[in-house]
Amino acid sequence: MIEFGLLQLIMAVLGVGVGIIFGALPGMTATMAIAIFLPLTYAYDLNTSLFLLLGLYVGGISGGLIPAILLNIPGTPSSITTGFDGFPMAKRGEAEKALKIGITASLIGGMFSLAALCLFTPPLAKLAIQFSAVEKFLIILFALTVIAALSKGNMTRGIFAGFLGVLVSLIGAFADNNHLRMVPDFLKVELRSGFQLLPVLIGLFALTQIFQEAETGMKVSKATYDLNNNDKSKRFSIKDFKGQGINLIRSSAIGTFMGILPGVGGSAASLLSYSQAKNFSKEPEKLGTGAVEGLVASESANNGLTGGALIPLLSLGIPGDSTTAVLVGAFMLQGIQVGPLFITNNRGTWYTILFALAICNIIMFITMFYPIKHIAKVIKLPKNRIYPVIILMCVVGAYAIRNGNMFDVWTLLLFGVIGYIFSKINIPSAPFLIGFILGRDLEKYFVDSIKGSGGSLACFFTRPIGWGIWALIIASILFAVFDNRKARRQQA
């Protein structure tokens, strides 16, 4: 029996609202929002708290698209690819349209993953544990191939930046023996867990952009983007999704599946679905220039993650991502063990989770879709007023990531400068960031695979699922190489 009344509705609305704010603020994430609200689980019973916590989860994942589209600053790591096409759309006066497409794609992705959670949890969980460290390593490698796809016309520099990102991600302690790597003595406390992702991300995207604008000067105080145009093609219409059916299903499925695989995060989901959207596109050259296809792929995948990540959590006790790992705490604080018997022993809670997830997705859609035209006006604010606010928000966000760690603020500034230097020497920042995001997982699953095989590299070539992923990796690289050649020929 699902207990749903006014209190639960308020909790869901509050959760989604706060989650959207956390997702939209650079440096704040859904994980952080849930961690902050976790102690509230005591004040209310678990079922009521679930509406709040799942609201925070759905809202937190969805809110990231707002700054990604309007300011080219991903609010969350999983919305990096949203800005690739969303921001160019905003620049050409289609901010509201881009936001509405993103929100609708998020709803579809969320509902797709909810259906998967509802209907196929046991078989999908069984499938997930067939994916050993070897397959996870190959999937991360597959996600890395997006670097090649993004570096069209500039592949050598793009790949260099990607590898540099992987190298930088490995700075810090190696978990298996606690030895520090590439860490100077005077930073051995601050850099023990390496550079934190969010300050690096915000630095590279937000600060770099502001430094560049500062260099050219902000004499044009207002952005030139026109929101109130009467051009119908620049307004959102459901027809924008025409021809996107397969893309939506594929991307939602990729997002859901990546959520199911424990330890493979949301960033990998949106990167992978974006690269597949590009590979399958009839006009791949348009992705990255403001194509609806790219936006749909990114947003449906990162919301597809929500239901997906709950599958291994609720059926195996293994969280699918960092946010669901925090949710375990909510159950534990109530004395409920999440494991293979959870669904059997807690039917009521299970149905509440399904219902709450559906409600939260709908609330997310309503609270974002209708007021978004007002939020979109942020793009019209004068740059000399909005940029100081952005810097302030970035600094506060970076400081808050580890509950008041000043080193994260220095990281933010450092990577802002690094991104600025990259732009001067024509090294793309996005591949660097992708390498940085995936680097640690790449190493972890490589080392875990080697541990299991007793040191033999043959393990990467002997598993049937692995062969399939190898085929996708090779196809993806070949596609990117041919696309790159074509682009260079066109440039010539």
Next chain:
Amino acid sequence: MKKRIMALLMAAVMVTGLITGCSKKEDVNSFDGKNIRVVIGSTSTSGDSYLIAETVSRHLAKALNATAKVDAVGAVEAVDAIKNAKPDGQTIMIFHDMTYLGVSFGAYGEEYSLENMTVGPRVAQNPGAAWAAGVNAPYESLQEIPEYLKANPDAICRMACESGGVSHVAFVVFYEWVLENYGQDVADRIVVVVGGSTADKCQLLWDGNCDVIFADYTSLYDYTQTDDQKIAMKFMGLLDNIEGVNIPSYADLGITMNGEEFRFSKDFLVYLPKDIPQEYVDELDKAMETVSNDETFQSDLEAMSYRTAYLKSEDAKTFIYDKRDGLQSLIDAAPSLDDLIQ
């Protein structure tokens, strides 16, 4: 008129602010009315460190008339926060044996040793550390592993544990016991697979990349009850007995350390900055004693298979120093995990 009312209101707010601000007891050595940051040595909010710290903080805050917020910052960050915090009662740490084990195993430096902080009361214990194997493993307990290896000269047993943590201690005790009682050949065939989180270790077991894993009893319990052969597990032994749980501990299995009975529960203590005035410690002792006698607190911990284990600061200090020193010789003599990896 409106302006006058506004001005009057503003003035009233300012005066109230000034009065309450000035009356704040900053110079009194008490937790009363303060915001306490409770750092823990883990970044997870689902592990025993967070769950115990959160439960203790919630009850302790009431008893101290303060507000407490748990910050899951990680091991080095937590000990560093305590080392550098002002002794003003606004930062405390609640953490388990990793506090000193990190130094003992060399994970972090001597500057973070117990001597450089003030030991507060012991607040709780987690006795539930356990070894588990796949349900079809050819042994039923830790004791049977060396017997199995002795009977099967080509067999090996791969045990997953973490470097520098409680599982490292548990492994070293078991390894040394096997070495002493079954000889080098059998001990050599017990190899280490270094794992991270419980999820990582479960995946290693399900992938067939290890044979026995170390984790919390509660986190593994469901896997011992399922019929799904792919993920089903059985317990091989506990580090210490748990009330009402019929699984043998090291002591029951006769696994000894240097010939003596070995029991190990994770002891959670409050740690404070080194030069904190004694008044804080006394206040904390008094509050924690009250909290420990509270039945709601006891049942909150029991619901998560943890237990109250109050020791006042003075006794807790003697206890934790003895525990650390008792393990140091074992850690010094034990082979490095690097040498025991397959």
